[in-house]
Amino acid sequence: MSKNGNTDPSRVSHLDPSVEPGVWRYAKATRASVIVDAADYFALMQEAMLNSRRRILLIGWDFDTRIHLERGRRWWQRPWKRGYPSRLGSFIAWLARHRKHLDIRILKWSVGALSTIGRASMWWDLTRWFRHRRINFKFDTAHPVGCTHHQKIAVLDNQVAVCGGIDITDQRWDTSEHKEDDPRRTTPRGKPYRPWHDATMMMEGEVSLALAELGEDRWTRAGGEQLPEVADRPGSPWPSALEAQFENVEIGIARTRAAYRDWDRVNEIEQLYLQQIARAKRFIYAESQYFASRSVGEAIIDRLQEDDPPEIVIVHPCHADGWLEQQAMDHARAELVRAIEEADAKKRFSIWSPFSGETAIYVHAKIMIVDDEILRIGSANLNNRSMGLDSECDVFVDSTRDGNGHAAEAIASLRRKLLGEHCGLDEREVGQLLSRYGSMAGLIDHSRGDGTRTLRRYHPPDLNGAQRTLAESALLDPEDPDDMFEPFAKGGLFRKGSRLARFREKFRRIRET
CATH class of the missing domain: 3.30.870.10 (Endonuclease Chain A)
Incomplete structure (x- = not known):
């Protein structure tokens, strides 16, 4: 790493081997939180992107520019009242116009390009993005035939990072209530879809630099140019609405990658x-x-x-x-x-x-x-x-x-919360019932x-x-x-x-x- 926390260009695409079996890297996080279900994640991610000033790096299996990051607005809560749109394609373009030093990079699995064929408005969004020199969108083809690019990583200003299971795409948004019928849970074409449970983790600190290195490596493997350094900035993109579940913890990172070209498995x-x-x-x-x-x-x-x-x-x-x-x-x-x-x-x-x-x-x-x-x-x-x-x-x-x-207590609390979500119970009830039934x-x-x-x-x-x-x-x-x-x-x-x-x-x- 350079002194400002950026990746040394000579090391991109040649990541360090595992530090121990099963672990690529350990890195500290000043704070971290698991975000359960995409309703919260999309809203928190939008706030974090609004707070970003230097770089947004988004890596995923799929992105759908047609989705809205916020749902359920009333007629008087128009986008211009808030100053920015909620629709992803328009929001990314808005960021490029209003954040003069913000570099935006988006990497999507190549075969996922087929999914965009039926998304006419997404092609319009990509055309609009192309006009912005600070928005770069790429399809990832750097894998053997039949393999997929499946990581879901976001890195904001090299200070905040996300890793988990949620893609910023269609049919992911849902609340933790998972109502059987929720009028907000519809596709961009207005078609309702089933309840959807998902989770990811947002982290701040040194771990963001490690995931930035991993993300930059993936970007260059996919044919992108070496990314410029990220200039220092005061503050952090961490969303104010997100309470930290973990503070000052060491986080481990593990990877899967098939052997391809001269890259080892x-x-x-x-x-x-x-x-x-x-x-x-x-x-x-x-x-x-x-x-x-x-x-x-x-x-x-x-x-x-x-x-x-x-x-x-x-x-x-x-x-x-x-x-x-x-x-x-x-x-x-x-x-x-x-x-x-x-x-x-x-x-x-x-x-x-x-x-x-x-x-x-x-x-x-x-x-x-x-x-x-x-x-x-x-x-x-x-x-x-x-x-x-x-x-x-x-x-x-x-x-x-x-x-x-x-x-340890935050981990135990998360398990009780997840069991409670699935069983319709309060977290405190879960603890009592686990004690009562023993399993x-x-x-x-x-x-x-x-x-x-x-x-x-x-x-x-x-x-x-x-x-x-x-x-x-x-x-x-x-x-x-x-x-x-x-x-x-x-x-x-x-x-x-x-x-x-x-x-x-x-x-x-x-x-x-």
Whole structure:
């Protein structure tokens, strides 16, 4: 780093190797907060961008300029009354006009360009942006065929950064109430969509410089020019409405990246998952869009066969989003959960889907909490792609590390808050019910909350022969880019010689005897 905290140009695109297995970098944060659900995130992010004066770097799987960052304005609350528009495309252009020294960089996954074909007004926005020399928009093609650019990172003035699961795009906005019918929850074309649960983390301090380095590296890998240095400025873009949950903590950063050109494969996220699952003493609480990772499944089975295994609770959606994703993920999930349940003699594993009334809430968040000591959040799901194919970034707080002990209560509070959100309970009630029933599954089974939001236990359905073959092949969720072209060569989910295959054979013999 240069003395003002900018990346040394000679190091961009040649990032440091991991500082330890599963961790790319540790860096301090003066303050940090988990933001649950996109209604709060979009509003807070808009305030943070308004506070930015030097650079806004946005990196994501998708951006949709048609969305409004604020919802529910009354007729008298017109944009010009506030001085700036809420629609993303117009807001970015407004920033370029009114912040004379602000450099705006936006990087979006290349195949995501196809999604813009039906977004006529977005092409108009991109044309308007092109006229502003301080707005640079790029599509990221720097990955093997079949891989995706999946990171969701924002860096503001190299002082505030965001890493998590929320893309600034369509069908993400929702409040933590997840009302079954919310008139504000509509697409740019006015079509209502289902409740949506998501999360991200906003951080301030040295960790922002680390994520700026990661973001600049991604920008140059995608063909962008070296970014100019960010001049010092007084103050911070941190939004005034956001209360810090963590202060003066060390944050770890982990990455996934497939091997491509002369860039080595990086699988820190997978290593970190396996380490954190192995070290759990009492419980693991996780939220994920998908559950189909062979290596994670094996790590869970290892723990469940112990004499005193930790409780493992996973919250995820009923079904993947879209027909193709359902073929890839839903069938693999069924086979993986079936294998885990066979190993779960002590009934310590459960997997749940949230509902608002009779409407399923889609879970897009990627969170794991271990023993109320570790919190991790990022873009990586519990599937094979996130472990080895797609570009991912996770951050975590480990309260057992020196100087982080004070973070444990905030981590515990977040777990209670998330359980409360899903079960329609106040955070204080969650603490009382956990004490009463002795487990998260016991709390979920016995609580009725507000009668609207509930968690329903997932039971793997029986699959027909074609579905089972597809699930076991990992055809659409491979562990390596080469597997996409020879999906049956290595055997997929239950590949020969894998621990998961041995587990299944072991339990098959037990059933037969």
